Structures are given as structure tokens and as C-alpha cells.
Amino acid sequence: MTDLPFGFSSSGDDDDRRDSGDKSGDKDGGNTGKGSGGQDPFGFGFGGAQGFDPSNFDPSAFNPAMLGQMFSQLGSLFSGMGSGLSGSGSSGPVNYQLAANLARQQIGDFTPVSGGENKAVEDAVRLAEVWLDDATVFPSGIAKSVAWTPVQWLEETMPTWQRLCDPVAVQLSKTWEGNLPAEAAQFAGPMMGMLTQMSGMAFGTQLGQGLGQLAKEVLTGTDIGLPLASDGVAVLLPEAVGTFTEGLEQPAQEVMVFLAAREAAAVRLFAHVPWLRQRLLSTVEEYARGISIDFSGIEQLTTDLDPTQLLSDPSKLEELISSSASFEPKTTPEQQAALNRMETLLALIEGWVEQVVAKALGDRIPGTGALTETMRRRRASGGPAEQTFATLIGLELRPRKVREASALWRQLLDASDITVRDGVWAHPDLIPDATDLDHPAAFVDRVIGGGTSAFDDPIAELERTLAEERANEQREKGGKEQREKGGSSDTDGDA
Template sequence: MSNLPFGFGLPDPDKRRENDPGGSGDQPGSGADAFQQLGQMLSQLGQMLSQAGSSTGPVNYDLAKQIALQRLGSESKMGFVGDRSSEDAVRDSAHLAELWLDEATILPAGASTTVAWSSRDWVDKTLPTWQRLCDPVAKQVSSAWMQALPEEAKQAAGPLLSMVEQMGGMAFGSQLGNALAELASEVLTSTDVGLPLGPPATSALLPANIEKFTEGLERPSSEVLVFLAAREAAYQRLFAHVPWLRQRLLATVEEFAHGITVDTSALEQLAGQVDPSNPASIEQMMSSGLLEPKTTPEQQAALGRLETLLALVEGWVDVVVADAVGERLPGADALRETLRRRRATGGPAEQTFATLVGLELRPRRMRAASALWKLVGDQHGMDARDKVWSHPDLLPTSEDLDDPMGFAERAGHGEEAGDLDPIAELERTERAEEQARSEESEDGEPGEDTGKDR
């Protein structure tokens, strides 16, 4: 794990020098000066806490949103997204893409709304999903630190522990806000990182970011917009009509986060080597990797499942979009390869996500998955290819990506893939979920302890 998740960012020594330009912090001062400095510090702390919003929990999401929007302030005034013609162009491109996709997949349109987002819109609309992804990480890290404190230290701290937790939430929120601002200035669509971050049934493109992305591609901007609209629409079809997919992707990220552990024994080593009067020693220990979370076997297994599922999703989108637009857009092949490399090599967006959640969200085997989906489609048609999504047990495994020919043969001759109807499966799944909710409501109201004797 090359990136440190929440709470493991390093202090900025330049800021410390700015706050103490003359090095006066190292010089002994009078008692009056010390009390004055303490009063100023407490006043600043109180002001900071009051301005951070009312968000509670392991991450201060109010502060995260404030920071992200502040950093994006100048970008939001570009006027590109707010321009009416840009909104029309997004809708027209999405409409054309949907018509082409109808001929390339049996899954119907999944988006009921197509919108043009600014970077600020992206932050606002995706924050609920980020909260679901980031909470497990922050909770694990926070609880590890609290459990590592000796009991006598906890008793001595008393009420200060709640302030420490609040400051920890602010630290996490600050890190998240800066990361979201960086992502928001780079993403092209709501599904650009491979996860369904936006509201369901909403296809969203960011024209201002797409305009920057188009520079240097030597392709007309209208062509790039249609190609990206087709990719976004393909994702939405998959997420809308494969009801278990959204939940499984997000749950696998959560499963990875829940496995984060911190070697608390390192705190004892840290305590013996740090000089509280010398901030440089703290910075040195933090940068040594001593407190870096350890990757467990359970996390490695979850990561493997996530990478395979991401590869299958992006490989399917890659093949379907190529089938839909390949002969209609002159630069489709070049755009396809550009986006493949963009996702495979990673960039600031992927690195930022790795910092946020502690893993690299990169479909390392996307090309293998794309080859598999194409092989199944070429041999058995798009019906057999798309019906594989009818049930999670039918999906290719990591081993199948090593042997696409073997999987293609099973997909063609097995009754499971040939006979399943994805729409019928969707209806059956919805009926089962409705029945489960009905039984739950009969057993007891939500939140009621149904295990008690009545």
C-alpha cells in the first residue's frame, strides 16, 4: 500500500516556519508571553471549530465540502457549463449515444436524466457516496488510535478526548476536501473512476473538464463529447439493469476498508523516540512509515475481487461502446485507446482515491476482460454476452480472465447463460427484495428489537 489513508498525512514544515519565521518558538519566553500565546492558540482553535460546521462522526463532511468548493471557486466561473449551448450539446450527444447503444446491447437505457455538471456540482452530487466509502476507513483509523492509548492516559484526558475526536474529524475532512477538489477538476463523467458515484439513473458529463481533456487530441470536441456520452450511458445501463452490481462494488470497497489495521505496538516505539519539544522528530517518525496501516490477507482477497469486478465492468463498457460507435465516429479507436491508457496508467485522480480509501482503484486487467467480452460476443452474440450479468455467479472469475476461450465455450453451451433473461431476473430480484422488506415490517418496525419476548 503506497498511499497513506485518512489521518496519516504529514505536517507541512513550511507552514510551521511561516508561523514561526524567526524561530522564536524555540526560545524561552516570559510567563506572560506563554499565557498570551496559549490564549491566542485556544482562541484560534475555538474559531476553527465553530467554522468547521456541525458535522459529527469520523469525518467532518461539512468542512470537506467547504474546502472543496473554495478550491474550485475560480474554476466554477469559467462559464462553459452554465452556457445553454453546452447543456444542449450534452443532451443531444447523450440522445445520439443512446440510439447507437440500442443496437449494441440488450440492456435498455438506464438513465432517465442527462445533465451537464460543473466541478462544484460533481462535489455536491457525489459526496453522499464518498461518505459511504470513506466512513469505514476513518472509523478504523480513529478507533485504532483510541484503543492504543493507555487507560491512564484516557482517564487523564477526560473530556478532552471528545475534542480530540472532533479535531480528528476535521483533519479527515480537510484531507477529503482537498482530494475531492483535485478529482472534481479532472473527472469527465459521473462514472469516470469506475464506481457509480452519482445519483441513480442520472447520466452526468462535465463539459468544462471535457474541453480541457480534448485539447491536444486532434479530434473535434463534438466527437469526443459523443464518445464520452456513450461510455457514461453504457455504465448507466449496466448499473440500472444489473441490480446487484452497484451494491457489490460499494460493499467490496467497504469490506477492504473494514480490514484496515494499525500496528499499535509501534506507538510504544514512537513514544520512546519522539522529543515533544522538537517537532522535527515527530515529522521524522511520521515519515518513516512506522504507523502505516498493514494490509491483511482479508484485504488482499477483497482487493482481488474488486479489481476483477472493476475490470469486468470497464471491459464490458469498452466493448459495447466500441460496437456502438466504432463505425460512426472516425476517431473512435484513438479515443478508445486514449481512455484505456488513462485508466490503466492512473493519474492524479487514481492517486487521490488511493489516499482517500487506502487502495488503488485501477482495473489492472481491463484489457483481458475486454478481450473476454468481445470473444463471447463474437462467438455467441450480444444476447449471450449480456445475459452473463443476470446473476453474479455467472460472471467470469480472475481465472477466467486467464482462459477467456474456456469461459466463452461455457457461456455458449451452458444452459445457465443461454436461458437466463436479465429483465426477468431483474423483476425476480425486485420481487424478492420487496417480499423481504414486507416480512421485515411484519416482524417488527425498523429499529425495534424483534428478539425480545412479546
């Protein structure tokens, strides 16, 4: 995976995958195109092999009517993508249909979920739920427990991925159209729609590659820190769990219960902290609003480019789209602040889950400590969470912050009780920030020193906060109406 945000992969990525022995893209050249070569990252199939003969093209005879010929030729190129360019997912800033098709190819063969695996997941979640009742004040948030295959995970989580990716892709598209250098805009204007489609394909290609790999690695529905499944659904992926269990010294049944407890704890948190899901997604949107692109590279690229070259050599369009040097986004201070907030929030979620599961299972499953450390190492070595977020939005979940977040929750519990600890989630203004993770003792002193009455009932506290906000809105609305009424009376009096 690349550290660049998605849609901006460098030209050497395919070579890296071949060198690393990745065979997932061998079929049809790693995409749905049938005629693309190994150096064609998006499957566009540019070149004479598609029937376009550059030797017959005379630049001096160029006229606007020839654009029709080029569009016809490029239309045949796009048709090679097959079903990836059709359907509801083929329009918009990201070609999600193409992403889904590529992800399914990368998943390859998988083992269907058996009835026994379904029952094992249900039993593990049910047992974990009983033990979690003593470890957190949040009640169960699970309506059903399910076992998914990688393809089911892909299909069920795609709506959440769309919500995560759309803000970034839309802003990048707007930035592209609004800031394209004059020289490039002059000859690209008639083909902007085609460029937009190609951009959506490029985004979809990289998203599909990332999700295809992620679908084979994730263990649960909240493995990357986000609630990707529907509300109230606890998810485990038996095939990935089995692979994860190989080589561990713990019995497979204990590993299953441990992972079920992590999933159940995360579902409880998201179910009973209503602002949490929206805060994560809105942070991505906030990051997206600040996206800007350095166009110095494309200006360099188009300085000596004759527009007629786009007819004789359509690969120039691919070069414009895929050149990371030309379109690499710049990270503004505001964006970095948004990413830091998201990293902190994801670390707090992971740290809280870790502490709750340790308390619930510590005396019941001897291998809980070892499994917890295994999960930490998995994340520290670049697990699916770090890879996916780094690819999609440039976010890296630093393992150091996860460890510090876990320590903060542990210290707060040691100094108080689970009611105070979980009460911190009652309102976003109460949760720790990055500075608190670096200095947990100060945060604990602030919470304890300020009294614990505000944390006696986190759900009730949240309801009181929301009620106060509604009351303030009503007062402001009433005051505005009164002022408008008074202004109207004054006007009538003057008349």
C-alpha cells in the same frame, strides 16, 4: 497523491506539491486557516504565534486545572479554521465541511455552464442512447442529462463520498481508541475528544485535497467507475471535456458523443443491475472492518514524551496525528482479498463499457478506436480513478486488468451474442473473477458449455433469482415457526 490510505499522508507531501508547481493551495496557506505556516499541513497553526508562551510554563507546577488553559489555547487555534469547523459536516469521523471548503479552494476559478453547453450535452447523450440500443440488451436508464461545473460535481457527489469514506474512518477511529498504548492513553485520555476532532480534520483535509483535484479532471459522472450522481442522471463536465479534447485529432463534437456514450452505457448498467452499486460499497465496508494499525511507532514516539510537553508544545499532538510511521494501517489477507474483488469488479465495469461503446460507435465515429486507446492510456498513466482510490482506501485499479476485462467481454460476445454477454450481470455469482480475467477462454467455455438458457433474459433471470431467495426465506421462516410451535406444545404437554 499518496498511495497511503487517506488521513495518513507523509510529512513531505506539501514539499512535493510545492516542487511540482502546484499553486492551488497558495491562498490562505492551502486551507481556511489564516495564521498557519507552510509547515502546518492541517492548518492548526501550532506555535507561539498564537499567543501561547512556553517560557512562562513551569512543568513542576502542573495541576489538572491547567488543562483548562490548554483547551482554551487550542480552542483559539481551532477557531482559525473558520467555517470549516462549523456546520453539520464538522462532527463525525471525517470533517466533510472542511473537506468541501478545501476542495472548493483547490478548484479555484471555473467557467459556468452555458445554455449552449447544456444543449450540446443533451444532444450528445440523446444520439448516443439511440446507438447504444443495438449494442446492449439493457434499455436506457437515463431520466435526464446535465452539464456540471466542477463545484456542482463536488456538491452533488459528496453524499456518495461520505458513504465510501465513513466505514474506513469509523473503523480507524475505533482501532485507535481501542488499541492506544497504555502509556499514551494515560495522558491522552482527557483529550481523546480533541484527538478525535483533529483526526476528523486530518481526514477531511486529505479528502478535500483529493476531491478538489478530481473535480477538475473528471469527464463524466461515472468516470471513476462508480455511479457518483443520482440514479438516472447522465453527467458531463464541459470544462474538463474541453481540456481533454485539446491536442486530440478528433473533432470536438465526436469526442463529446464518445464520452456521452460511455456515460450512458455505464448508467444503463447500474440502472439495470441493482446489486452492482451495493456490491461496490459493501466491499469498501468489508475492507474497513479488517483495518488494524501498527502502534509500534506511537509507542516509540511516546516512550520519552513527558505529558506536560503537551502544554508547552501543543505541536506534539499534531505529531501524534500526522505521523504516518505511527499510524500506518496494516493490510490483512482478508482486506487484500476485498480490494482484489473490488479491483476486478471495477475492471469488469470499465471493460464492459468499453466494448459496448466500441460496438455502438465503431461504424459511426471513425475515431472511436483512437479515443478508446486514449482513455486506456489516461487510466494507465494514473488517471483520477487510480489516484482517488489509492488515496482514499488504498485501492489501485490496475490498467492491466481493465484491458483483460475488455478482452473477456469481447471474446464472450464473439462466441455468443449480446444477450449471453449481458446476461452474466444477472447475478453476482455469475460474473468473472480475477482468475477468469487471466484465463478468459475458460470462462467463455464455461458459460457457453453450460448452455445459454440462463442468459436469455437477464432481467427475468434476476427477478427469478430474487423470487427464489424470497421463497427460501419464507420456507425457513415457516419452518422456524413450526418448530417453535411444536416446542411450545411439548412444553404444555409436560406441564
